[in-house]
Amino acid sequence: MSERREVAVVGGATVKFGVRATTWPELAQEAGLGLFRAVPALAAEDVDSLFVGAAEPERFAFQSHVAPLAAEQMGLTPHRILQRTELACASGQSAIRSAYAAIASGLSDVAVAVGVEKMNLPSMAEANTAMACVMDRPWDGVHGATAPPFFAMVAQRHMLEYGTTEEQLAAVSEKNHRFANANPSAQFHEKTFPRDKLLRLPLVAPPLRLGDCSSMTDGAAAVVLTHSGLVRRFTDSPAWIRGTGQYSDFHNLANAGSLTDWVGLRRASAEAFRSARITAADLDLAELHDCFTISEIVEYEALGLCPSGEGGRFVADGRSDRGGDLVVNPRGGLLGCGHPLGATGIAQAVEVFEQFAQKVDPRRQVPDPHWALVHNLSGSANVHSLMVYERGG
């Protein structure tokens, strides 16, 4: 039987997210430079494996085979494992999970997971084609079922079933953009989406307005992971990976179940909590996939943070804010930081590491956090991916 090695994130860095006048390779390089600056004890020769999270460089950056490209840009020569992982909006977390498995199995000792996405192009027509590829293209994508209309349907249905209001959606946006104020890597800030104007912003897909939607963003982030035998070489405050869960129950929208009860997330989180031997009530902070405001509300419910239908009230009552039950998206979320697909999952892990080290801006620091959850959905919320972290010391 397996005596799995314990694995921790021992450092990380995030580039400035936004509309960046840089290429895909430059973003990878910038994340690498940031990582080596953030982890002074790390030398390039220490890194035996590299996992690259990237959703669609083939369409966004006209570049495939990005794993060796990232390695070259970061000054790494992986000699154990090198690969790119893709799971659309969860590509970054997939890279971390791969690094986790590689180190836990003993196939790798020190691995870097880097996430990169360059989404803004001179012509956004190509970018829109790329986004339509994420859904089941012949059945759903070509009929216009991209992310905004899908999540708008979720919101409409949640309003119908539970009386969720536009004000409750706006409460998610207000919270996450407020946290983004305190995150220098974030693309947006409170002044981009002032709280008193959220309900008057243009509609993207009713009822979702501009402030309810994450954006097409250029960004990159990197973390380094190792096993218990080497952790202390790199940090005094490791973020231990204690649990993981994923679930996929459909792809074609015709096979979807309830729009408002994400059964896949219930299953994936049950496995994540089981493997970490905790419950949702133990969490001090959670980085949840708020690609749209409604997503975060449905996620509260599927994670068991509140009963079904009460997610809107949960955020409006401040229970996912500082001073509440737990803090959700202190980084600023996808709404505040932007959503460079492959980078998001890695940037969330960087946030967990820095929160545990208690070195983020005091306006977003969670007091003395011990357990953290990271969640990404992908596609039409048909796949859910989660990791549970425990603070070491």
Next chain:
Amino acid sequence: MSERREVAVVGGATVKFGVRATTWPELAQEAGLGLFRAVPALAAEDVDSLFVGAAEPERFAFQSHVAPLAAEQMGLTPHRILQRTELACASGQSAIRSAYAAIASGLSDVAVAVGVEKMNLPSMAEANTAMACVMDRPWDGVHGATAPPFFAMVAQRHMLEYGTTEEQLAAVSEKNHRFANANPSAQFHEKTFPRDKLLRLPLVAPPLRLGDCSSMTDGAAAVVLTHSGLVRRFTDSPAWIRGTGQYSDFHNLANAGSLTDWVGLRRASAEAFRSARITAADLDLAELHDCFTISEIVEYEALGLCPSGEGGRFVADGRSDRGGDLVVNPRGGLLGCGHPLGATGIAQAVEVFEQFAQKVDPRRQVPDPHWALVHNLSGSANVHSLMVYERGG
């Protein structure tokens, strides 16, 4: 410390490779049906994880987020790990390596690795764009440095340095197309490229002719892997994974070293043999990445099967054929089977499994094989990926 679980391939299936009038999802489905037919003891509920090897569905099939798409088509609901891995021409092997790490670590018990590529499109202009994305696009790809001219340069240089001849290149083509005759899944056969006409076929990139090049192919293949505790449930002839090695030393061609001495392959194979505790001399069969005839010749040398410069003579003397030192590419290779990028590495593993079970066509069966090597290169031979298998019984 880690007591890694032992992992084996316990079954597999390959669809008919060629120019197929089927879509990407249909190819995934066909591979899944083949797998369940080939492994009668396998139930969909047994499979906790799915790893999808696919190089460029975003460009070839206008589809991203292919992992849940493949899961749906194969009737699987992965509840541990689901992801797609990409490493251009080595994407399939990357999926197997990921499954290996996941099972070895205990994160998965039974995993499927499926490789799918649909490369033939009504207009091949899009397919050519896709292939140009594999190289460093702004520096190399846009200047025409795609695969055929790159490997033509390797061949020219090898001829200049060592006196390698067109006849020796043709000997690789003849051998692999002859083996493909005995493989019903292969795209090409000896009669497509008759041995007495090989040196008169049209030039693709001098000195490489049509018979020296693998092709754009539609195909899919799947394997199932598990740990020692469950192997006997599925097969009496497991193919144990005993070693793995990868190396990446450059991406931009300006950073390449020798064209004819593939240092990355020397390093990756040293690691693969070290981890398996064997030497090249122990191998009974090898599935080598013969994307072009010259590749197989350079690979003999970097693997240490013969001294530098003697790869041409090695094949011409029949030392990589039945009755020689070992049998290279009994499946028919990429030259004979075609090269559906993400499927190739999986189809090679299926061949190893079936060779060990001694159930392939007698014209390609290696007598009583015990050790097998699978090799894939990707890009401009800048990344090398290897796995070593041992026959169980």
